[in-house]
Amino acid sequence: MTRIQANLVLLLAAAIWGGGFVAQSTAMDKIGPFWFVGLRFGIATLAVLPFALMEARKAKAPLSKNGLLSFIAVGLALFGGAITQQIGLISTTVTNSSFLTGLYVVFVPVISVIALRRYPHWIIWPAAVLALFGIFLLSGGELASLTRGDALTIVCAFFWGIQIILAGLFVSSTGRPLALSACQFAVCSILCLAIGLFIEPIDLAAISAASREILYVGLISSGLAFVLQVIGQRYTTAPQAxxxxxxxxxxxxxxxxxxxxxxxxxxxYVGCAVLFAAMLLVELVPELTRRRSRLSNA
Structure with missing residues (x-):
C-alpha cells in the first residue's frame, strides 16, 4: 500500500467516525454510556475476531507476550478516549464534540516529541495549527462556556492522541493490525461492561431501543473504521495520521x-476549506520534498 492509499484509508475512517458522532449522541437518550460503549466494542470484537484468527494462522510467528501487552496498552487508551467522549456527549453537542475531539491533532505531535523523541516533518506543525483553526471555524469561531461534556471531550482528545501514537507504534513493530484491533476492542468492552454492571442498571428495553446505534457504531464506526485506522497507520506517520x-x-x-x-x-464552511488545505499540505509537502531530494541526488 502506498502512502497516498494509506491516507485515503485514514480519510475514510474519519468519515465513518463523523457519522458515529450522530449515533453516539442519539443513543444517550436511551442507554447509559458504559453499557453503550461496552456493547459497541463487544460487537466490534466479535466482528474482527475471525479475521484476526485468520491473520494469526498466516503469521510467521505467534504473537509474543510483549506484543500482547502492547495491544492491551492500546486498549486502555481506547477505553479512556471512548468513555470520556461518550459521557461528554450527554451534555454537549455533536458539533462541539467533534471540534474538541479534533484537539488530538495537536496532542499527537507534542506527545510524540515528549515521549518518543520523534520529530515529525516540519510541515506537521503549521498544518496542525491550521487544522485546529479549521476545526474551530466549524463551530462558528466561538464556543459557548465550557460544559462538563466539553471538558470531558478535551480529556478524550488526549487519550485519542495516545491511542493513535501507540497504535501506529505497535502495528508497525508487530505487523498484526487485526490482532491489535480485536485486542483493543476486547479490553475496552470488558472494562466498560464491568463498570456498567455496578453503576448503570441492566435494561434490556434500553438496549433494544438503542440497537440501531449500537450496531452502527459496533460494526461500522468501530469494527471497520478502527481497522482502517491501524491498517492505514502502517504506511504513514502518527502526526500525519x-x-x-x-x-x-x-x-x-x-x-x-x-x-x-x-x-x-x-x-x-470556511473551516471546511481550511481543514482541507491542512490535509493537502500534509499530503503534498513531504512528497514534494522527497522528489526534490531525489532529483538533487540524481
Missing part, C-alpha cells in the same frame, strides 16, 4: 446539521 483523522470533525459537523438539525454557521 492525526491530521487526516481530524477531518472527522468536518463530517461530524455536517452530519449533525443534516440529521440532527444542528446548524453549521457560515464560518463553518
Amino acid at each position: 492525526a491530521i487526516l483523522l481530524s477531518s472527522e470533525a468536518l463530517f461530524g459537523a455536517l452530519l449533525g446539521a443534516l440529521l440532527l438539525g444542528e446548524k453549521l454557521p457560515p464560518l463553518g
Whole structure:
C-alpha cells in the first residue's frame, strides 16, 4: 500500500467516525454510556475476531507476550478516549464534540516529541495549527462556556492522541493490525461492561431501543473504521495520521446539521476549506520534498 492509499484509508475512517458522532449522541437518550460503549466494542470484537484468527494462522510467528501487552496498552487508551467522549456527549453537542475531539491533532505531535523523541516533518506543525483553526471555524469561531461534556471531550482528545501514537507504534513493530484491533476492542468492552454492571442498571428495553446505534457504531464506526485506522497507520506517520483523522470533525459537523438539525454557521464552511488545505499540505509537502531530494541526488 502506498502512502497516498494509506491516507485515503485514514480519510475514510474519519468519515465513518463523523457519522458515529450522530449515533453516539442519539443513543444517550436511551442507554447509559458504559453499557453503550461496552456493547459497541463487544460487537466490534466479535466482528474482527475471525479475521484476526485468520491473520494469526498466516503469521510467521505467534504473537509474543510483549506484543500482547502492547495491544492491551492500546486498549486502555481506547477505553479512556471512548468513555470520556461518550459521557461528554450527554451534555454537549455533536458539533462541539467533534471540534474538541479534533484537539488530538495537536496532542499527537507534542506527545510524540515528549515521549518518543520523534520529530515529525516540519510541515506537521503549521498544518496542525491550521487544522485546529479549521476545526474551530466549524463551530462558528466561538464556543459557548465550557460544559462538563466539553471538558470531558478535551480529556478524550488526549487519550485519542495516545491511542493513535501507540497504535501506529505497535502495528508497525508487530505487523498484526487485526490482532491489535480485536485486542483493543476486547479490553475496552470488558472494562466498560464491568463498570456498567455496578453503576448503570441492566435494561434490556434500553438496549433494544438503542440497537440501531449500537450496531452502527459496533460494526461500522468501530469494527471497520478502527481497522482502517491501524491498517492505514502502517504506511504513514502518527502526526500525519492525526491530521487526516481530524477531518472527522468536518463530517461530524455536517452530519449533525443534516440529521440532527444542528446548524453549521457560515464560518463553518470556511473551516471546511481550511481543514482541507491542512490535509493537502500534509499530503503534498513531504512528497514534494522527497522528489526534490531525489532529483538533487540524481
